[in-house]
Amino acid sequence: MIHDPATWLYPTAKGLYCAPGDFYIDPSRPVDRAVITHGHADHARPGNRSVMATRQTLDIMQVRYGERAGGCLQALNFGETITINGVNVGMAPAGHILGAAQVIVDWKGYRAVISGDYKRAIDPTCAGFEVVRCNLFITEATFGLPVFVHENAATEAARLVASLSASAHRTHLLGVYGLGKCQRMISLVRSAGYEKPIYLHGTLQGLCDYYASQGVNLGELRPFADQRPDDLRGELVLCPPSAIADRWSRRMSDPLTAFASGWMRVRxxxxxxxxxxPIVISDHADWPELLQTISDVEAGEIWVTHGREDALLHQVSTMGLKGRALALVGFEDEGE
Amino acid sequence: MQVFAELMNRLAFTSSRNAKLDLMQDYFRTTPDPDRGIALAVLTDGLGLRLPFRRLVTQLMEPHVDPVLYKLSRDYVGDTAETVSLLWPARKGEGPVPTLPEIHRTLKSLKRTDAGPVLSGWLDTLDANGRWALLKLVTGGLRIGVSARLAKTAIAQAFNHNVADVEEVWHGLSLPYENLFAWLEGRADKPDPGDTPVFRPVMLAHPLEGDDLAKLEPRDWVAEWKWDGIRVQLAGNGRELRLYSRTGDDISRSFPDISDGFQGFSGVADGELLVMRDDDIAPFSDLQQRLNRKNVSTAMMKNFPAHIRFYDLLFDRSEDIRASNLPTRRKRLEALLSAGKFTRASLSEVIGFESFDELTILRDGAREANIEGLMLKHIASAYLAGRPRGYWFKWKRDALTADCVLMYAQRGSGKRSSFYSDYTFGAWRTGENGQNELVPVGKAYSGFTDDELKRLDRFVRDNTVERFGPVRAVTQELVFEVAFDAVQPSSRHKSGIAMRFPRIHRIRWDKPANEADRLDTLLTFIAR
Known part of the structure; x- marks a missing residue:
C-alpha cells in the first residue's frame, strides 16, 4: 500500500491531500491544515486555518493578505523537519523565488517530494534548488516542451541595459510579475552595471521593500507616481504586465515595451x-532543467502537475519511468 | 550574421514604422560593405534563393529529436523554421559564425545534395535568434513587416537622401550595392543606370475635396476616367522590358503576357494595369487573382488576361520628356503606341467637357458604369515626382455605406498602442439554427476623431466578453455606419465578401444593433 503513493497522497477538489498527515499542499480552497510551497497567489491562498511554510513565504503572505494570511502560521525552515500525525514533513529550497520550498513528505520509509515551482538557474534573490533524492517526485511542467530553453539571464539583462543607452530617448517599460520576477530583474540589471534609479508602478513597492529587508540589494527605487512622464525618457520603469495594455501606460509617450518571461521564447x-x-528569462525550469532534475532525484515515479504535461510524460516514459498526470485544479500555467 | 540576426529580431517585434526605420538606419550606417549590401538585398527580397525547405528540415531534425516531441512543439510554435531554430541542439561556438557574404557566396553555388550539411554546420555556430534569422533568410519568407520600399527609405534617410533618388537608380544596381552606398555616403557620383529600364518615381494625385472645384477654371483642365486597376510603369529599352508597381517593385515576373505584348517597346510609360476580356474591364477582384504570383499558369493568363491602359509618357525612347506639358506628352504617347504593334495596350480616353456640371453628372454615373471616378489633370503640368499640390486631382465616386455591428477590437500600435483602435464589424445573417447571427464583414481603423477614439476605447473595455491575446470580443450592441468603396466576393472570409477601403463614417450610439444591415444587403453591392 505504502509503495503505491496514490493510496495516501492524492488530488482532491481542494488540492493535493496527504491522508495520514491530514494536510493539503498548496490547497485551492481554504482548509484546516495547509502546507505552502511558495508565495505566488495560485499556490498560497488566503483563509486557511493553519499554515505551514518557510518564514519568508509566511512573511510574503502577510504582506499580501494581512490578517487573512491564515489563522495559525507556523514557520518550517530549510533543513528542519516536523512530524504531523506520524508523517515527517521537511523543506528544501526550490530556487523559484524568495522563500520557495520543495515539500518533503516521509511516511513509513517512503519519500515523496512536491517541488512546487522551481528552477535550477542561478538566482541571487533566493536560495538555490537543492536535489532531494526520493521515491516519488511531483514536478511542474510550465515549460514542458523541448522548444523552451531559457536564455542566460545575465546576457538577457545586458541586452536590456544596452538598449537603455542605445534608445535613450524612449522610456523602457518592463512588464514583470510583482513577486519574484520584479526583484530578480532589478537585481540582474544591477549586476549588469545599471546604477540609475529604477521607477516602480505603485503595486510593486511593497514586495520590493520586503526583499530589501531580507538583504537582497535592489539599489535605488523610486515611485513612478511622483515623476513627470517626460522626465522618464531613457529611464527604466517596472510595472505589472496588465498595466502595459492599460490606460496607465498612456502617460508615457512612445515607450519601448519589454516583457520578461519564458513564454517570450516563442514569437x-x-x-x-x-x-x-521580449526577454527570455523565467523563474521556472526550462526543458533541459526539467529533464536534469527528473534524472537527479532518482525517483521511480514522476507525477506532473500543471503545464504542458503531454510532452513531459512522453519523455518520462522514454526514460523508463512511471509517469502520471495530476489533474490539479486552480494552478495557472500561464502566469509567470 | 550575428548583427544582422539581431536586426531581424528587433524588426520582427517592432510595429512602429519610425522605430523600424531607426533600427535599419543605424544598421546601414554602422555595418561595412559588402555585408550591408547583402542585408539590403535580403530586406528587399532580392537574394533569390529557394531551397527545398521542408525536405531539408526533415533530414536535419530527424537525428536530433523524438518525432512525438517534434510534432507537439511544431503545433505549439506554429512555424516550422522557428520550431527548428528552437529545437536545434545548442552547440553555439562550434567554429566561427558565418558572415553574410560567406552565406550568400556559398548558397549561390550550392548543390542541393550539399544543402543539409552546409546548413547544419552554420546552425551549430548560432544561438536561437541567429538560427531563426538564418532559416528565414534561406527560405526567403521573412515576414518581419518590412517592405522593399521601407528598406529603401531607410537607406535614403540614413544618409540624408530622398527615397525617390534611390528609386531612380535602384533597378540599375546589383548586389552588393557598393556603388550605391558610396554615392549615398558622398564618396562617389550617383550611379549611372545607362539604358537599363529603371523605375522613375510616379506622379500622384490629391483627392478633390470640398470647395476645390469652385476654384478651378474648366479650360485649364483635362478630364479622364479613373480606372479601377493598379498603377504601373512600363519601362523598356527595345530589348529589355520591366513592369513596375507604383512603389517601384519589379512585378514583371507575374505578367509574362505583358512582356510578350510589348516586344520592342522603348520608353517609360504610365498607366493602369487591368484585366480585360474583349473590350470589357473585369472587376478588381479578377485582377487580384494575378497579383503577387511567382508562377503564372497559361490558364491563369487565358482566364485573366492582363492589359495596360496608358495615360502618360515619361520617356519617349531614351528622351526624357517629363518637363513637357501634358498635351505634348500625350501626343508623344499616342505616336509611340501606334508605331509599335502592341497588343494589350489602349489609351485612356480624354473626356470632353464644357463645364464642371457636365463632369458631375458623369461622375454620379460612375458606379453604374463600374468606374472608380474621374481624374482632373492641369493642362500645363509637367510630370513631377511625388504628390505635388494643385496639378492632378482624383475625384472618386461617392462611397457606399452600411450599418454594421462592432464585434471585435484590437489594440493599435505606436501612438495608439494602449487604445483599442482597430475594429472588426459584422452584418446579420440567419444562422444554421435559424437564429440571427453576426458574421464579420470588414475591419477599419480610421474615420473617427481622437475624442471618439477615447469613447470607443472605453466602450470596448467596459463591454468585453472574451479576450484572445490583444483582441477583445465585445457585447454586440454598437452600430457603425461604415463607408467603403466597393464590395468584392472573397473565398478567404467567412462572410464570402471583402470590403474595399472601409472606414468608420459615423458612430451610431443611438441605433439598436438589431436594426443594422444584413449580409444579403451587402451582397447586392458586389460589382457585376
Missing part, C-alpha cells in the same frame, strides 16, 4: 503581448 506568444523587446 507568437511575444506578439500576443505586443512586446517590442
Amino acid at each position: 507568437a506568444r511575444a506578439r500576443q503581448r505586443d512586446t517590442e523587446f
